[in-house]
Amino acid sequence: MPKLWDETIDAHRRAVQDTVLETTVALVTEHGLASVTMSQIAKEAGIGRATLYKYFPDVQSILMAWHERHVAAHLGQLAQARDRAREPSAQLEAILRGYARITYKRPQDGEIAAFVHQGQQVVQAQQQLRDLVRDAIADAAAQGAVRGDVSPGELADYCLHALSAAGRLSSEQAVHRLVDVTLSGLQPSR
Amino acid sequence: MPKLWDETIDAHRRAVQDTVLETTVALVTEHGLASVTMSQIAKEAGIGRATLYKYFPDVQSILMAWHERHVAAHLGQLAQARDRAREPSAQLEAILRGYARITYKRPQDGEIAAFVHQGQQVVQAQQQLRDLVRDAIADAAAQGAVRGDVSPGELADYCLHALSAAGRLSSEQAVHRLVDVTLSGLQPSR
Incomplete structure (x- = not known):
């Protein structure tokens, strides 16, 4: 053909x-x-x-496929946001702002969220997300824009947990403030 | 009698x-x-x-009572740790280090954890914990030891989410580093 x-x-x-x-x-x-x-x-x-x-x-596999597509789209968005910025510190900030915004808009409750979040693919997606953030932190740390006294992996976990607070915030402004505070935690010690 | x-x-x-x-x-x-x-x-x-x-x-109510007692003991520990310190910034740090240590040592998985964490009392305990942290942040902010551009409530949510990363850490040293990073996020802007 x-x-x-x-x-x-x-x-x-x-x-x-x-x-x-x-x-x-x-x-x-x-x-x-x-x-x-x-x-x-x-x-x-x-x-x-x-x-x-x-x-x-079955119905379950359709929901899983729907969720997989969503997660892939989100990871793609974050990678794109990173690639639009030039400096490593700006790339890191773009990823973290993007992730906080996705977390803010994502439905936290409901039957579908509970169902799809028990799957193994969520663990893999979390790992990909963590790698994306960790690599951006490592790049920024290499330029002295991020503290070097804590490993990029630990800092990535800190960021992702801190930004998960966005899920319960009530305005975009509050989401921006949360990202600002989280970024402050990454700054090199005075 | x-x-x-x-x-x-x-x-x-x-x-x-x-x-x-x-x-x-x-x-x-x-x-x-x-x-x-x-x-x-x-x-x-x-x-x-x-x-x-x-x-x-029934068995369920016994598990709930057991959990309620644990949670009350943890909140008591945190209040005591706070009261042993004198300055508001030291009190805040004592609470956050204590909470991170409790989170680090707490079993994250297992049937009992899953069961007790679905109860309404967990929501109340979370609220009490948030109030404890928020008040300590407000006291420290009043002294200029914590940033004043974000409300104590939002900063408390940031702290508790960031420190929940302690649950997956593999050493006490890593827990200390996580608290250090989280505290850096609270510092007044340079």
Whole structure:
């Protein structure tokens, strides 16, 4: 098959998956995980039940795929924010502000959050996020913009835990202040 | 009844409760929450089943009482650590070092932790802890030892989230470094 045709099929598959993911999240949010069936999802997504089963074995796996896509998108956003800045200290700040904003906007409660956060892929995503932050800290520390008396890995854990406070804040301004305070903790000792 | 007799009864009740709490935690840790019965607990604690039911209606309520006592003891420890220091900045540091140490030593996983942390009393204990830290921050800020551009409440949330990283650290030294970094974030802007 010519390459163009492959791409058309890929795009089609991707569009079907997108529809299935969004439909499932909407249904589970409205009716609860226990009462949503594969038949309902197929009907709402406008595809056949057999087609749906070609993509996903069950409702749980659809939620996991939806979450995986979200997490990958967030990590991509953070890497992009980093790449738009030039200096290591600005790159680090861009990552931390981006992460705090994502944490601020992310639903903390609810059945879907509880379900997807128990998966092994969350552990992997956390590890990727930690690596991203740790490497940015190491680069900034090499330039003397971040304290050198604590390892980049420990500082990354400090940052990610401190910024998780953003999940309970009530304004974007408060999120900015939290990032400012967290960044102060990274400064070289006076 | 004379007061002394009341005190003797109180001390006896307290001793029985202590035994029941510790016995239950040991049994649940060994056999799992689902398979421990009130009869087993009574037998292991060396008291009658009827007596046990005078104190607690079920295994869950025993675990909750055990946790409540632990949390109260921790809050008491932190208040004592604060009161041993004189200057507001030293009091704040004593509270934060104490909290980080408790978090470091506390079992993070396991069935008992998961069970007791879903209770409403945990929310109240978190609130008391937050108040303790917030008040210490406000006192230190009034003396210029802590930044004044962010409210004590927001700074308290920052501290408690940052220090929760202690739960995954592997040495006391790392815990000290985490507290140092967190305290740096509280310093007045240069």
